[in-house]
Structures are given as C-alpha cells and as structure tokens.
Amino acid sequence: MLDIGDLSVTLHRGGRPNLVLDRVGLVIGRGEIVAMLGESGSGKSTLALAVMGLLAPESQPIVSGAIAIDGESLVGASPDRWRRMRRERLGVVFQDPIGSLNPTLRIGDQLSEAITDGSSAASWLERVGISEPLSRVRAYPHQLSGGQCQRVMIAMAIAKRPGLIIADEPTTALDVVVQAQILALIRRLAREEGIAVLFVTHDLAVASVLADRVAVMHAGRLVEEGAADKLAARPAHPYTAALLGARFGLTVDRTQQLPTLVTSADSAGAASAGCAFAARCKLATDHCRTVRPPTERAPHGGVVACFRTAESGPALWASASAHWPAAQDSGREILVELAKVEKTYAFARRLLAGKARPARAMAVRALAGVDLRIYRGESLAVVGGSGSGKSTLLRVVAGLLLPDAGDVIRPPENPAQVIFQDARGSLTPWLTIGEQIGERLRPLRLTQSERRAKVEAALEQVGLDPRLGEARAGDLSGGQCQRAALARAIVVPPSLLLCDEAVSALDMTLAAAMLNLIGSLRRRLGMALMFVTHDLAAARVVADRIVVMANGEIVEMGDVETIVAAPAHPATQALLDAMPDRLAQAVA
Amino acid sequence: MPRLEAAAVCMLFVITLVAFAAPWLAPADPVVKIGEPYQPPSLSYLFGTDEIGRDMLARMIYGVRLTWLPSLVIIAAGVVIGTIVGGLGALAGGVIDLLLTRLTELFIVIPSTMIALAAVAAIGPGIWHTVATMSVFWWPWYARIVRSEVKVVASRPHAEAARLSGVSGPRLVIRYLLPAALPSVLVTATLDVANVILVLSLFSFLGLGAPAPTPELGAMTARSLASLTTHWWIPILPAVAIFILVVTANLAGDGLRALMKAV
Numbered sequence: 001m002l003d004i005g006d007l008s009v010t011l012h013r014g015g016r017p018n019l020v021l022d023r024v025g026l027v028i029g030r031g032e033i034v035a036m037l038g039e040s041g042s043g044k045s046t047l048a049l050a051v052m053g054l055l056a057p058e059s060q061p062i063v064s065g066a067i068a069i070d071g072e073s074l075v076g077a078s079p080d081r082w083r084r085m086r087r088e089r090l091g092v093v094f095q096d097p098i099g100s101l102n103p104t105l106r107i108g109d110q111l112s113e114a115i116t117d118g119s120s121a122a123s124w125l126e127r128v129g130i131s132e133p134l135s136r137v138r139a140y141p142h143q144l145s146g147g148q149c150q151r152v153m154i155a156m157a158i159a160k161r162p163g164l165i166i167a168d169e170p171t172t173a174l175d176v177v178v179q180a181q182i183l184a185l186i187r188r189l190a191r192e193e194g195i196a197v198l199f200v201t202h203d204l205a206v207a208s209v210l211a212d213r214v215a216v217m218h219a220g221r222l223v224e225e226g227a228a229d230k231l232a233a234r235p236a237h238p239y240t241a242a243l244l245g246a247r248f249g250l251t252v253d254r255t256q257q258l259p260t261l262v263t264s265a266d267s268a269g270a271a272s273a274g275c276a277f278a279a280r281c282k283l284a285t286d287h288c289r290t291v292r293p294p295t296e297r298a299p300h301g302g303v304v305a306c307f308r309t310a311e312s313g314p315a316l317w318a319s320a321s322a323h324w325p326a327a328q329d330s331g332r333e334i335l336v337e338l339a340k341v342e343k344t345y346a347f348a349r350r351l352l353a354g355k356a357r358p359a360r361a362m363a364v365r366a367l368a369g370v371d372l373r374i375y376r377g378e379s380l381a382v383v384g385g386s387g388s389g390k391s392t393l394l395r396v397v398a399g400l401l402l403p404d405a406g407d408v409i410r411p412p413e414n415p416a417q418v419i420f421q422d423a424r425g426s427l428t429p430w431l432t433i434g435e436q437i438g439e440r441l442r443p444l445r446l447t448q449s450e451r452r453a454k455v456e457a458a459l460e461q462v463g464l465d466p467r468l469g470e471a472r473a474g475d476l477s478g479g480q481c482q483r484a485a486l487a488r489a490i491v492v493p494p495s496l497l498l499c500d501e502a503v504s505a506l507d508m509t510l511a512a513a514m515l516n517l518i519g520s521l522r523r524r525l526g527m528a529l530m531f532v533t534h535d536l537a538a539a540r541v542v543a544d545r546i547v548v549m550a551n552g553e554i555v556e557m558g559d560v561e562t563i564v565a566a567p568a569h570p571a572t573q574a575l576l577d578a579m580p581d582r583l584a585q586a587v588a
Numbered sequence: 589m590p591r592l593e594a595a596a597v598c599m600l601f602v603i604t605l606v607a608f609a610a611p612w613l614a615p616a617d618p619v620v621k622i623g624e625p626y627q628p629p630s631l632s633y634l635f636g637t638d639e640i641g642r643d644m645l646a647r648m649i650y651g652v653r654l655t656w657l658p659s660l661v662i663i664a665a666g667v668v669i670g671t672i673v674g675g676l677g678a679l680a681g682g683v684i685d686l687l688l689t690r691l692t693e694l695f696i697v698i699p700s701t702m703i704a705l706a707a708v709a710a711i712g713p714g715i716w717h718t719v720a721t722m723s724v725f726w727w728p729w730y731a732r733i734v735r736s737e738v739k740v741v742a743s744r745p746h747a748e749a750a751r752l753s754g755v756s757g758p759r760l761v762i763r764y765l766l767p768a769a770l771p772s773v774l775v776t777a778t779l780d781v782a783n784v785i786l787v788l789s790l791f792s793f794l795g796l797g798a799p800a801p802t803p804e805l806g807a808m809t810a811r812s813l814a815s816l817t818t819h820w821w822i823p824i825l826p827a828v829a830i831f832i833l834v835v836t837a838n839l840a841g842d843g844l845r846a847l848m849k850a851v
Contacts, residue, residue: 400748418752426745430767439753488753 001163001196002028002051007065009043009050020046022220022276023065025295028164031194033187035207035228037243038217039507040478047217048168048200052092053082070163091157091165091195093186095172097149101141107152108137114156124155128185147178151185158189165190168200175386175534176578183210202507204243208232213302216240219276222295226302236298236309239277246509250564250579254541257322257519258512275306283308324519328377328526334409335495335528336374336397336416341406343367343392343552366392367403368552374496379522379529381543381560383536383575389552394418394500394532411496417489419518421501423482427473433459434469437488444492458491459484462517479510486517493525500532515541536575540564548572593843600840603656603833610653614646619801626819636821639812644825647803651826654798655805656833658719659784663777665723670730671773675766677731678738685735692731700725701787708796715804718797722787733776737769771845778841782834789830805830 009021020043028034038044046055053074055061067074070089074082086092094100102110111121125133128151141149150170157165167186171179187210190197201207207214208228215225216237224237235241245259252258275293278284288307298304346363366389374380374397384390395401396408398418410416420426428436437455446454456466462483473481482502489497499518503511519542522529531542539546539560546563548556550571556563567573606613615634616622619642627637635644677688704721711717741747742765750764789806791797798804800811808826816823 398752400752415752415754418749420745420749422745426749428746428750428764431763436750436753439750439755443754485749488749 001030001032001070002026002198003066003068004047004051005066007047007050007063007067009046009055010062011046011055011059012061013059017062020220021050024217024220024222026215026222026225028196028198030163031190031196032213033190033197033199033211035199035201035211035214036217037201037204037207037214039202039243039509041219042217043220044200044202044217045168048166048198051198052086052090052166053077053079088160089162089164091160091162093150093153093157093165093167093170095169097146097153097170097173098141100153101149103141106138106140107144111137111152111156111159114159116160119159124159125152127189128152128155129181145178147174147182150174150178150182154182154185154189158193158195161193162195164196164198166198166200169202170199171206172202177385177574179206180578186210204232204247204508205249216243221276221305223277223306224298224302224304226298226300226304230300231302234300236300236302236304237277237306238281238283238308243508246512248508248512248515248537248541250537250540250576252537252541254560255324257324257516258541277306281308283311322516325524327523331376333376334373335376335411336372337407337409338370338372338393338396339407341367341370341372341393341396341403341408343389343396343401343403365389365552367396369406370552370554372547372554374528374530376495377526377528378545379519379531379543381531381533381539381546382549383533383539383546384549384571385534385575387551388549388571390532390549391500392552393549394498394530397496397530398498414492414494416496416498417494419482419485419489419497419499419502421505423478423485423502423505424473424476426485427481429473432470432472433476433484433487437469437484437491440488440492454491455487458487461490461521462487463513479506479514482506482510482514483517486514486521490521490525490527493527496528496530497522498530498532501534502531503538504533504535511538518542534575536564536579548575590843590846593839593846596836596839597843599836603652603836604660606649607653607656610649614643614649616643616646618642618646618650618803626815628819629821635825636819638822639815639819644821647808648805648825648829650803651805651808652829652833654715654802655785655788655830658715658788659781661719662722662726662784662788663780666726666730666780667773667777669723669727670732671734671766671769673727674731674734674736674769675738675761678735678742679761679765688731689735692728692735695725695728696732701790705791705794705796708791713796713799715798715802718788718791722784722791726784729776730773733772734766734769737772738765741765741768774844775841778837778844781837785830785834805833 004024004026007021007024008019010017011020012018024047026034036044036047049055050063051067051069055063063075065075069085072085074085101107108121111124115121115124121137122133125136130136130148130151144152153170170186171182174182183206186197186199199207199210211228213225214228214231216223216239218239224231224235224240226236231240232244235244248258274289274291275281275284278288281288285307293305293307295303295305298309343366344363345366370393372393382390382393392401396403398416399410400418427433434455437458438451441451441454455469459466459469464480464483464487468476468480468484473484476484502518503514506514515538518529518531521527529542531539533539543560546558546560547554548563548569548571550569555569556567556572563572564576567576621641622643623633623637623641625637625639625641627633629636633643633645635648638644638647673688673692677685704725707721708717747764750760755764785806788797789804789810792804792807793810798807805826809823809830812822
C-alpha cells in the first residue's frame with residue numbers, strides 16, 4: 001500500500017539546511033497497521049507529512065528517494081496530484097482534533113463531504129461510537145469534546161474508504177481513558193474496512209498494543225523494525241531497549257529512581273558519519289562512531305541497524321537506576337489546609353464556546369466542597385480525568401485563583417512554586433532563562449556575581465548546562481524548557497512545589513528523567529510536592545499519598561500502593577484500566 | 589532582516605537627520621524669492637523654482653522637517669497615552685477598565701478631526717498647535733491594542749509564573765506584560781505614518797497647520813495643484829517626497845518586526 005525507499009528530507013530553518021530524514025525505507029502492506037515510534041525531533045512527523053505531501057513550503061524541503069502509495073510514485077509530483085491522492089486514497093487524522101475540523105460547519109456537513117458510498121453521516125457517527133448521532137450531526141465542532149472530535153475525524157478519514165490512513169499522534173492530546181477508546185476504535189475500523197494505517201506515536205505502549213509492526217525512528221534514521229509483540233519482547237537496538245526500559249508502569253519499583261537509560265536527545269546528531277545513536281549509547285565503540293551500521297536481519301525476524309545487537313536487551317538497562325536521596329524528616333506539621341473550598345465557573349452563552357463543553361452549560365462546579373491537608377515535606381498526587389477539577393484545585397492552592405467559598409490556609413513564608421504542563425509557555429519568550437530565574441533572588445538583595453552563581457547552581461541542579469542561562473525559551477527543546485522552569489522554582493526552595501501535568505506532554509524517556517529529578521529534588525530540598533496528573537503510574541513514582549478527584553470532589557484518598565492495588569471508586573478504576581499496562585486488554 | 593527592510597531603517601535615520609539638519613543643508617532660504625518664478629529643474633536650481641521664485645530644493649528639505657518631525661511627535665504621543673490608558677485598564681480591571689474602555693470608544697466615535705480643526709482654529713493656527721491638538725485625539729487605537737494584548741498575556745502561564753516568582757507592580761508591567769504588545773503597536777505605528785501625514789497636510793491645506801509661506805509637503809502639493817499641467821515639478825516633487833516617507837516608514841516597520849522576532 002505504502003512503499004517508501006531511501007527517503008531523505010532536508011528542511012531549512014533560519015536559512016540553514018537540516019537533514020531531518022536520512023535514507024528511510026518502510027513498506028506497509030494492505031490492511032496492515034504500522035506504528036512509527038520515536039521521540040520528539042526524531043523525524044517521525046516529518047515522515048508523515050512527506051507521505052501526505054504536506055511539507056511546509058517555507059522550509060524549502062528537498063526530498064529524494066521514493067514514496068509510492070498504492071503503486072503510484074509521488075516524489076516530485078505536482079501539488080494537484082498530491083491533492084487528488086489525499087482526497088481519494090489517503091485518510092488523515094491529526095493530533096489536534098478540534099483545530100482540524102472547520103469550526104463554521106456542522107459536523108454532519110463536514111462528514112458528508114468525505115462519504116462516497118451514499119451512507120448517512122449519522123450512521124458513521126454511530127459507527128465511531130458517538131451517542132445520539134441523529135442530533136449530533138447538527139452540532140458544531142466546539143459543541144463536542146476533544147475525544148468526540150477525534151472520533152469525527154476518524155469517521156471522516158475512513159468514510160472515503162482510503163487504502164491508507166495516516167494518524168499523527170491522534171491520542172496525545174486526549175486523557176488516558178479516552179485514548180484507550182480511540183485506539184480500540186482505530187484498530188477495529190481499520191480491520192473491518194481492510195485499511196492500512198501508519199500510526200505516528202512517541203508511546204511504545206500505544207505502538208505495541210495497536211500495531212502489527214513497529215518501526216523505530218531515531219535522529220532521522222530508521223533503527224529497528226519488526227513485529228510488534230516480538231520487538232517489544234526482545235528489542236534488538238539499544239535505543240528501542242532504552243525506550244522499553246524507560247517505560248514505567250504500575251509495577252515499576254518505586255523505592256528507587258526510574259532507570260535512566262540514555263542521555264538527552266539534544267546530543268544526538270543526524271548528520272553524524274557513524275551511528276546517530278552512538279553519542280547516547282552506553283554500548284558505543286569507536287567503530288559505531290565512524291561507520292554507519294547497515295540495516296540487517298534482527299533476531300526477532302525484523303530488521304535492525306546496529307553493530308552491538310548481541311549485547312543489547314532490557315536486562316542491560318534494568319540495573320541503570322539509582323537510589324533516591326535521603327529525605328528530610330519533617331514530622332506531621334500541616335503546611336496547607338483547605339476547608340470546604342468551592343469554585344464554580346460561570347459561562348455566558350458565547351457564540352464560540354471553549355472546548356469540551358456543551359454550549360448550554362451555564363456553570364461548571366470545578367470544586368464542590370473540597371477538604372484537603374498537605375503536610376510539610378510530604379509528597380501528594382492529585383489524580384483525575386479531564387474536567388475532574390484537579391487543575392482548579394492546584395490553582396487555588398497556588399493562590400492563582402480565589403475560591404468562591406471555603407478557607408485556604410497557606411504558609412506565610414516562600415509562596416508555592418508551580419511547574420506548568422506547557423513548559424515553553426511558562427517561560428517569557430523575550431527574557432533570558434537566567435533573568436527569569438534571577439527574579440526569585442531579587443528579595444535576597446545579592447550582588448550581581450552572587451546572583452549569577454546561584455542561577456548557575458540552580459541550572460546545574462536540574463541537569464542543564466549553566467551557559468543556558470543566557471538562552472531564551474525559543475532556543476531550548478521542550479525537555480530543556482521543563483528543566484529551566486524547574487530551576488526557577490527551586491533556586492530558592494519553596495515549602496511546596498506544585499506540578500500541573502508536568503510530564504504528560506513529554507516523551508517517556510524525558511518523563512522518566514523528569515520524575516527522577518522532581519523526586520530527588522523534593523527529598524534533598526525538603527519541599528512538599530503536590531503532583532497533579534491523570535497518569536497513575538507517574539503519580540505512583542513520585543507520591544506517597546494519592547487523592548483521586550472526579551466531578552470537583554475528592555472521591556478517594558489514601559496510601560498510593562493501597563489505592564493502586566484496590567481502588568474503591570469507579571473513577572479510580574477507570575483511570576487504572578486506561579494505564580498502558582492494561583491498555584492491551586482495553587484495546588483488544 | 590531582509591536587505592530592503594534594512595535599507596529602509598537606514599533611510600529612516602537619514603530622513604530624520606535631514607529633518608533636524610535642514611537649516612544647514614538647505615541651499616537657500618525657503619521663504620525668500622531667489623530667482624525667476626517657474627524655473628524648471630536645472631543645474632542652478634536642482635528642483636527648479638516655484639510660482640514666486642523660491643528654491644524648491646530648499647523648500648523640500650524644510651518640508652521634510654515640517655512633515656516628519658510633527659508626525660513622529662503625534663505618533664509617539666499616541667503610543668504613550670494609548671499605552672497608559674490601555675495598560676491601566678487591562679491591569680486594573682473592573683470599574684476602571686470599564687470607564688477607560690468607554691472613554692476610548694468615545695474618542696473613536698467622535699469626529700476627532702473636526703473637533704481638532706475647531707480647537708486649532710480657536711487657539712490659533714500653527715504647526716505646534718496642530719501637533720498638540722492631534723496628539724489628544726490620536727491615542728484610542730493604541731489604547732485598544734495595548735489593552736487586548738496585555739489582557740491576553742496577563743493570563744498566560746509565563747505571566748503567572750512571573751507573579752509567582754514575586755514580580756509585581758511596574759516591574760511586572762514593564763518587563764513581562766507590555767513587551768507583548770510591542771510588535772502590534774509598532775506595526776500599527778508604521779502604518780499610521782501615512783494617516784498622520786495626510787491629516788497634517790489637510791490642516792495645512794485649510795490654513796490651520798503651517799501658515800501659507802511655510803514649506804510643509806502636504807500644503808505645497810495642495811496649493812500648487814493648479815499648475816500640475818503647466819509646471820509639474822511644483823506639485824509632484826513634494827508628493828513624491830510624501831510617498832517616499834510613507835513607504836520607508838512601512839518597510840522599516842516590517843524590518844523592526846523581523847528584528848524583534850529574531851531576538
């Protein structure tokens with residue numbers, strides 16, 4: 001169905017050429033589901049765009065090699081031919097479902113444009129699991145939730161009966177419960193209709209439950225490819241093994257740090273003469289650094305590009321973890337206390353309402369009488385699905401939001417610091433990282449050089465090069481932005497560190513490193529931690545105590561292991577069922 | 589910055605320099621007869637002479653001064669007043685915001701040019717009277733832009749993070765909030781140059797800005813339109829100068845915007 005051979009793509013950024021894809025080859029058969037796995041910057045999205053003929057013209061793409069869809073060769077094809085190909089034989093599902101639908105058209109009308117066989121839009125809505133399809137065809141995209149919009153996108157992609165669907169991280173923006181449903185839907189419909197799928201993802205768990213085959217990209221090169229189950233069981237490339245090792249589920253050993261397997265992706269070089277992974281690989285030899293490994297048959301039946309395949313494997317990485325630093329003992333002193341806190345968001349009936357809520361909703365009770373105590377030095381996770389009120393709770397604790405009713409008692413000294421989910425957005429683009437970290441030192445009235453030393457020390461504590469103090473957010477990668485935000489939070493250690501979905505947007509490898517960092521710093525600096533997330537596995541790693549929220553209320557509270565082992569509330573159970581460990585059952 | 593825009597920024601400096609140095613650059617007194625009237629451009633009079641026999645080159649150089657400097661002052665006043673009104677409204681919120689927004693809207697809906705004309709007529713004609721009066725009316729659009737940009741940026745995570753870092757008051761406003769409005773304000777200001785020059789020449793044309801013998805570019809074109817077919821250089825040369833000023837300002841605005849993006 002799809003035949004990519006020796007595909008190289010060079011994109012220009014700021015006038016400089018940048019080799020993003022380096023001789024990539026991939027074949028997808030009819031009806032086959034293939035996952036393209038890689039971390040951000042690996043070139044996986046560029047590959048998806050190249051296959052769709054949608055590389056941005058302003059990046060002056062230079063494409064060489066071969067792309068053939070259904071036997072039709074497309075490299076160098078005219079925009080008209082690409083357009084016809086996309087219309088007739090390609091289905092596309094993007095990451096941002098709400099932004100991908102036309103906000104001015106009813107979804108029934110948009111869906112009808114894609115339907116070729118005369119079936120009704122409502123019947124397609126029913127097939128993708130949208131309730132009340134007959135009335136929903138008249139809805140506009142903003143009246144649906146993100147998950148529902150993604151279902152509509154999937155219906156549109158499949159309704160024209162293409163040979164191939166390209167799905168670029170279609171579940172990354174959704175919460176875990178919805179993600180499991182969407183994955184199951186894609187798999188079922190692709191099977192029913194015999195459609196091939198190229199599924200781009202950074203999540204190995206998602207890739208292995210959804211796909212027949214998995215292809216692993218690193219720094220623009222395909223490093224390994226094979227049947228999903230075999231590849232996950234016995235990865236042949238050290239990078240795949242590293243990804244596998246970095247995956248933390250509900251059973252990972254939380255008494256020590258998560259295994260950190262590779263250095264950050266920032267050191268990987270696509271243009272390197274040898275293996276692009278050599279700079280990050282613990283097995284690398286001089287041979288690896290100078291000669292590019294050829295693609296060869298792997299023990300699992302697929303292919304791999306590595307000289308050290310024999311030594312690779314999950315066992316190598318299992319011992320890579322370190323112990324947590326000793327925590328400071330701080331007794332049971334109450335740090336923050338919330339009593340019967342309520343917060344209601346009222347909506348005027350705006351013409352273009354925000355995401356995920358029906359237009360008629362006039363008020364949403366985000367917090368419905370919440371009582372909570374946070375003790376000095378403790379580590380608390382607040383877990384819940386989207387709309388559970390967990391982020392509102394964090395904003396109230398941080399003092400960013402005033403509650404409508406109830407009491408909040410906060411410590412008088414050092415206000416809480418917040419790590420936001422959107423790390424790049426939490427850094428002011430026109431100021432340097434050092435200037436922003438320095439703001440927290442202003443009350444200390446330090447000299448220029450003292451302040452500089454403190455800023456550099458904070459950057460080093462979070463594992464960043466101190467020279468990045470001179471950089472601005474735009475110069476940094478997503479992972480570096482998150483660390484810079486953390487450096488700002490801890491340069492003067494607060495009594496309470498608040499994390500709002502701080503690792504949800506990160507790749508597994510980066511997320512593991514970030515969790516280790518947060519866990520170590522809070523112990524070393526004696527900070528209490530409130531970690532807000534929808535991810536129970538991440539919560540379990542960093543927190544001792546868990547609070548589960550649903551519909552603005554605390555529905556369950558207790559020791560982390562107890563709750564994970566025996567959830568008492570259906571909301572907790574739903575979050576557990578959506579975890580990657582159990583995703584396979586949910587999708588099957 | 590692309591080469592054309594870079595050239596425009598340099599050009600803008602040259603124009604401003606010419607405006608300030610006019611008394612030293614002009615080859616003759618712009619309001620005194622120096623030769624025969626209606627002399628076409630030649631080696632002795634590079635831009636010719638006008639209907640009275642005054643040197644056109646001298647009048648043009650002074651014209652740049654009398655058009656460019658007042659435009660700069662009016663736009664600067666508009667940006668400053670607009671930033672204060674818009675920024676104050678966005679940050680104070682509540683009743684103050686409501687009052688300032690209504691005030692801004694009031695200034696947008698009233699026929700400000702007419703009122704300015706009446707005001708200048710009342711306090712007496714003169715270029716600096718015109719500048720002062722126009723400055724009073726030129727800020728509402730800037731206030732709107734600054735208010736909306738500051739409101740948006742104040743709710744962004746990086747502004748919240750700055751507040752949690754202990755930044756507040758003027759420091760928060762100047763370092764974290766107002767810079768967000770800078771690109772839009774700058775673009776509006778460069779596009780505004782054309783408007784200001786046109787309104788200024790309207791004042792001069794009506795005899796309220798620069799009085800009759802003063803070489804203001806708009807007024808020079810307006811007064812000599814009748815001789816367009818017989819002595820083209822008298823209306824055309826000042827018009828070309830206005831055209832160059834406006835285009836240069838727009839290109840320089842693009843250049844500055846690109847420069848700010850790069851930082």
